[in-house]
Amino acid sequence: MKIGELAELSGLTASRIRFYEATGLIKAVERTANGYRDYPPEALTILEIIANAQHAGFSLEQIRHLLPTGQGSWQHDELVEALKRKVAEIEEMQERLNQSRVQLLVAIESIENRPADLNCSDRKEWVLGRLRENGVVPKRKKNSR
Incomplete structure (x- = not known):
């Protein structure tokens, strides 16, 4: 699929997709004889994962480590641990x-209900x-002088 179609389906701009490709978040694709990029269908899935992970608060570098390696193999234990850490961060936030x-x-409440008879400094x-x-x-803290 061409980048315009991928952009439309993913909701991302073509420049964002090219950026993800340039930074290695999605695999670089071969160009056709006329110079167009030809993305495989799984590129849409990876872009959706990236977009959802960013929305959840993951940085691009964190996402890079969560994406499948090699021939699409996920590091499930690392993924689950990263997701649990993100949940803990969200709870702290x-x-x-x-x-x-x-x-x-x-x-x-204090400002709205302050006594009117106090001067500015006392308020x-x-x-x-x-x-x-x-x-x-x-x-x-009380002065210990």
Whole structure:
């Protein structure tokens, strides 16, 4: 199949496909007599794997190590371990995002409901105090002077 058809079927641009070929993510293909690249049907499968892996957060270098080697043989144990590591990374990221979300919600609530009779500097300290009370901002260490 020609690169235009592969691009249309995969949803990738022809330049992206050429990039993947140039960097060795997909096998370089022979050119026909008229100079067109002629991709085998399995190229679409590999492109879909690459696109899905990138969407899941894998870098191109990580993907390179996950793709089948040689005559299409997968390193199943390595693949499963890489997928498990990515799941663990995603879970850690979700926890960090959830902590950030909580911090922002506490900040919003504290700012919106701060006492109106405080001056600007005191309002800032009041909001930070609320964040500390909720464990969102670390409590200040006491001076040991």
